[in-house]
Amino acid sequence: MNNEEESTIAQTADAEPTAPQAATEPAVQAVPQPPISIVMTVHNNARELEANMPALLAQDYPAGYEVIIVASKSDDGTDDLLERLTQAHANVRTTFIPDSSRYMSRKKLGITLGVKAARHEWILLTEPQCVPVSAQWLSLMAARCEEGIDMVMGYSNYDDDATDYQRMERALAQRRLLSETRRRAYRTEGHNLMFRRQMFLEGRGYDGNTQFVRGEYDFLVNKYAQRGNVAIETSPAARLTEAAPTGKMWLNRHLYYMCTRRHLRRSLLHRLPFNVRQGAIHLWYVVLIAAYVVSAVMQEWVWMGVAIAALLATVVVHALMMRRAMAEFTPDINPLKAVFLDLGRAWHALYYKLKYMRADKYDFTTHKL
Secondary structure, three states: OOHHHHOHHHHHOOOOOOOOOOOOOOOOOOOOOOOEEEEEEEOOOHHHHHHHHHHHOOOOOOOOEEEEEEEOOOOOOHHHHHHHHHHHOOOEEEEEOOOOOOOOOHHHHHHHHHHHHOOOOEEEEOOOOEEEOOOOHHHHHHOOOOOOOOEEEEOEEEOOOOOHHHHHHHHHHHHHHHHHHHOOOOOOOOOOEEEEHHHHHHOOOOOOOOOEOOOHHHHHHHHHOOOOOEEEEOOHHHOEEEOOOOHHHHHHHHHHHHHHHHHOOOHHHHHHHHHHHHHHHHHHHHHHHHHHHHHHHOOOHHHHHHHHHHHHHHHHHHHHHHHHHHOOOOOOOOHHHHHHHHHHHHHHHHHHHHHHHHOOHHHHEOOOO
16 A cells, blocks of 8 residues: 555645635525635546536626536546636636545545645535526525535535436435435435535645545545534535436445445434335335235225225325425426335445445455555
8 A cells, every 4th residue: 555645635635725714694695705716536527527617607606616627547538628727718727636546535536636726715526517597606605605504505405307306316316315414424325515614724635545445525424514614505606517327426425325334323313214204114114015915815895995095095194295305306296206216215325235245345446465
């Protein structure tokens, strides 16, 4: 293991932090807002950058912002595109991840390098495959940068090319995670996250979890979120749309999370409500279906009718609950369809768990033998 490379992130986090900017009030245009540094890491993302950078650079934000793109060596023309972007836009800057950095998470190293290079106190972390839905994205996110707030969690979901299940799973996960900020934020599901540069540097960045390949957003929230220091912004104009994942990307995202969650604080407490709810609702459906089958076999027509009525009532109540849960983020998904998609979440989780158990655990860490 290369000790010099392993300590790179911790060293960068020791840099002298920039003094925090003045806090602002929630109103978007009522008071001055802080300048923002948008940080993203890229690797073979020329197509995504060319499609999404125009919207990123067209933000209506008088306070000013810069876009820092941290790049790994690419072979799809990304380097040429970055050169053109920096020449055409004074607020676009680039830095590069050293090729020799191989024994740590290159994603976390890239984010750390971007934060270190930032000129402003507030950092907005996102991905090249994400695009703002409006020119007010930055203004609305920055409106949450109040005194006492160190982190702002926003919302992002997949575009219409994603399946209903993918969009629903992402929406329900973010809805629950955002609601947990009332107590203490656990992690974030999307790629729309703001935090203070000084907090990150004084906390030595990703120190303690640099060996894990992914989990860069999750570890940030889990490490730095405290009771009352996280704000949320979910208004429609402040959201990001993310390109639909491929099947491999979708599976890998869940497998990496299986590894990450083992090292997050409060992980068991966070997952308990989902496990209890899914277990209870599956048990209730099994009981009703079993009652119907037994009544039919024994030709107990009255009881069979009661079982059918109870099953239909359960589906209706379940659909109403799903409609309410999806009303803010994915209202276009049919509530009846969502019932079956919701039941499938437990089976998907079981599938990911089994895949992770059979996977080579060294695939999830940079510390190879």
